[in-house]
Amino acid sequence: MTALASAPAGATLDVAKIRADFPILSRTVRDDKPLVYLDSGATSQRPRQVLDAERTFLETSNAAVHRGAHALSEEATDAYESARERIAAFVGADVDEVVFTKNATEAINLVAYGMSNASVGSPGDRGVDAAAERFRLGPGDEVVTTEMEHHANLVPWQELCRRTGATLRWFSVTKDGRLDLENDPITERTKVVAFTHQSNVLGTVPPVEELVRRARAVGAYTVLDACQSVPHAPVDLHALGVDFAAFSGHKMLGPSGIGVLYGRRELLEALPPFLTGGSMIELVRMEGSTYAPPPARFEAGVPMTSQAIGLGAAVDYLNLIGMDAVKAHENELTAATLLKLQDLPGVSILGPRSTEARGGAVAFEIEGIHPHDASQVLDDSGIAVRVGHHCAWPLHRAFGVQSSIRASFHVYNTLDEIDALVAGVRRTQEFFGVAP
Numbered sequence: 001m002t003a004l005a006s007a008p009a010g011a012t013l014d015v016a017k018i019r020a021d022f023p024i025l026s027r028t029v030r031d032d033k034p035l036v037y038l039d040s041g042a043t044s045q046r047p048r049q050v051l052d053a054e055r056t057f058l059e060t061s062n063a064a065v066h067r068g069a070h071a072l073s074e075e076a077t078d079a080y081e082s083a084r085e086r087i088a089a090f091v092g093a094d095v096d097e098v099v100f101t102k103n104a105t106e107a108i109n110l111v112a113y114g115m116s117n118a119s120v121g122s123p124g125d126r127g128v129d130a131a132a133e134r135f136r137l138g139p140g141d142e143v144v145t146t147e148m149e150h151h152a153n154l155v156p157w158q159e160l161c162r163r164t165g166a167t168l169r170w171f172s173v174t175k176d177g178r179l180d181l182e183n184d185p186i187t188e189r190t191k192v193v194a195f196t197h198q199s200n201v202l203g204t205v206p207p208v209e210e211l212v213r214r215a216r217a218v219g220a221y222t223v224l225d226a227c228q229s230v231p232h233a234p235v236d237l238h239a240l241g242v243d244f245a246a247f248s249g250h251k252m253l254g255p256s257g258i259g260v261l262y263g264r265r266e267l268l269e270a271l272p273p274f275l276t277g278g279s280m281i282e283l284v285r286m287e288g289s290t291y292a293p294p295p296a297r298f299e300a301g302v303p304m305t306s307q308a309i310g311l312g313a314a315v316d317y318l319n320l321i322g323m324d325a326v327k328a329h330e331n332e333l334t335a336a337t338l339l340k341l342q343d344l345p346g347v348s349i350l351g352p353r354s355t356e357a358r359g360g361a362v363a364f365e366i367e368g369i370h371p372h373d374a375s376q377v378l379d380d381s382g383i384a385v386r387v388g389h390h391c392a393w394p395l396h397r398a399f400g401v402q403s404s405i406r407a408s409f410h411v412y413n414t415l416d417e418i419d420a421l422v423a424g425v426r427r428t429q430e431f432f433g434v435a436p
């Protein structure tokens, strides 16, 4: 195994050593150009430690978890549950508050479908006990979200409203890319407040504690989309006081095909299941079934096992670096990007221009050039950025643009790569004859 560069908080990271852990970062693209990977907001790369953990598990202990009594099944179950423990500790949660899902999208849908399952029929109908009544929604109730959400934290709530007759309301976004807290849609009718911990486009970090306070004041549940926060900064879900939270393994140096739903124990115990079948039951008769306590209740079927083990290894890897150090490093990259792009005539940044209450996703436009055209020129120089609406169409509409270019980072990125991006943007302007 490659040694990992660990750094005390505040110290400069040995990024070269970290990069050596990521085999993909040493490859070249487009006629032998070094890869400049600035798309970790979409998906991050995986270190050898994660790849090794998955491979070792598959080569030595692969079996269906929680099913057999044989040696491999026992080892697989232990490895799977050990990953859950480490992932729970990583986000300040208890082990039985962590449910494995396919990704964050599925985790948010799990909550929305759980709530709509609680909203049809009467208690006892489908093994839903009276406790689920607290999640019942209907006409007159409201779900609040924000204009800066990824579609994953918007469409499931639109659908929940459609199924139950509830109404969707939202916080708007100000011109400088913050939530408009002055025009607050939360009222006594609000049952759910779903919002992002960090915008995947603007990098904006909304005031979680304040939103939780406002939601609690009217008895509404909070659902935090932590997809862009958990991979990049220390997050303590108990301290934040949210009711539910979701994040994805593939954005935090872990595998794809694994996500996490966090739910306060008391709420997971009352929430009806989303998917049903094997592994999530307590008792099954032809007349009906009862369900296991969480987290098993929400993990129907054989789960994604090597992916959970890989995510456990990703958490170990991040812990060794230290999330304070990860955050400080990405903050430095973000500050440099904001500063240098702002200096370029013809380039405008969407969202906050300082690093205050802001993480490392920098979306921008180049005057006179369509983002897709820009990305082709950047790609030709080996620079991987994301272009499009980044699954945040309403947000782009609020800014009056169709799409944008987004650079996003992880712990393996360097200041030299930021310089490469800025030089690439200048080259793009020259190529299209719009250089000022």
Ligand SMILES: Cc1ncc(COP(=O)(O)O)c(C=O)c1O
Pocket (backbone or CB within 6 Å): 041, 042, 103, 104, 105, 106, 150, 152, 153, 196, 198, 199, 200, 225, 227, 228, 248, 259, 391
């Ligand atoms: C803020 C945010 N929420 C949700 C998602 C959805 O994540 P996944 O596709 O892994 O479910 C993403 C992915 O880009 C995201 O950035």
